[in-house]
């Protein structure tokens with residue numbers, strides 16, 4: 001198949017899956033995704049080597065460009081030391097791009113700000129449908145930004161490409177009808193609220209510390225706030241300035257475990273109840289915005305769950321051992337972090353285990369409130 005045929009096949013597959021709205025199909029059929037990718041890319045194709053070089057494997061490279069896969073284009077902010085520990089720029093999965101554009105509900109005549117230019121592919125899609133003069137895109141990484149600008153020009157699109165911190169928005173062309181972020185944040189920045197016109201829409205991935213990221217679609221009111229529902233789960237890269245690895249365990253527990261902790265027991269297995277359940281993690285995250293966890297495997301197939309607060313006052317461990325009916329808990333500090341997580345999980349369970357789309361967010365100058373089903377029903381916050 002020629003690249004054009006592969007592009008058309010991808011667009012058809014996205015349409016058939018219900019991900020690509022008809023009004024965005026011409027852009028997907030026209031914008032050459034491969035023209036935005038560097039010669040060396042990385043993607044998870046199961047058994048295949050994730051790295052693919054265009055010069056060595058031209059056919060595979062082109063097939064990957066038009067596969068419904070996220071493609072990593074930069075590691076470790078461009079540090080070329082061979083370690084490749086954290087992916088830091090990518091072309092997002094086409095399904096996700098299409099569904100976020102569907103959430104964005106942009107129309108010709110709308111002025112749009114994209115945060116996270118990355119390869120420039122999404123900016124090209126926006127420029128194709130809305131006109132390049134209506135599109136601005138902000139990228140924090142100078143090399144990534146320069147590459148995207150060149151790729152955009154090469155493909156015949158000239159949106160405004162800005163190198164800077166997208167969490168500050170881009171006031172020069174405000175107000176925007178739409179802001180679309182393709183990098184995730186913990187909270188919606190005040191600058192985006194201020195730079196979106198009343199009635200305008202912000203679509204962004206939100207990735208709370210505890211896990212279970214999701215896309216939120218907010219409508220901005222005329223008074224500096226915005227409100228709306230989460231639409232779907234997501235796993236986007238985190239805003240460069242908000243990456244959080246956690247604090248060293250020694251800062252919480254200077255000596256050997258179990259330190260001064262108190263022992264108790266729980267019947268809730270964190271691994272089974274929360275470990276692989278994204279909505280459960282998300283509910284805990286909304287309830288406990290300042291708590292995070294780490295898991296350590298031990299022995300055959302058990303896990304120790306470590307819980308920490310960002311203020312570095314408290315920690316807890318829970319041992320998840322398959323086949324057991326109760327699990328040992330250790331808690332230390334002014335907060336009983338496992339009790340808080342268990343209460344958050346039980347609240348979520350009592351609500352009928354809601355998925356992402358029953359949750360919503362109101363973002364304003366005074367902070368953010370997550371809610372269930374309606375803004376009148378805030379998610380109970382702990383901590």
Ligand SMILES: C[S@@+](CC[C@H](N)C(=O)[O-])C[C@H]1O[C@@H](n2cnc3c(N)ncnc32)[C@H](O)[C@@H]1O
Nearest residue numbers: 089091116117118119121122140166182183240
């Ligand atoms: C998933 S990629 C974006 C994909 C892109 N929209 C595309 O079509 O290829 C996320 C991008 O966000 C960028 N980024 C991270 N922090 C940022 C920030 N504070 N401001 C702007 N961009 C940021 C990263 O460098 C990365 O290029």
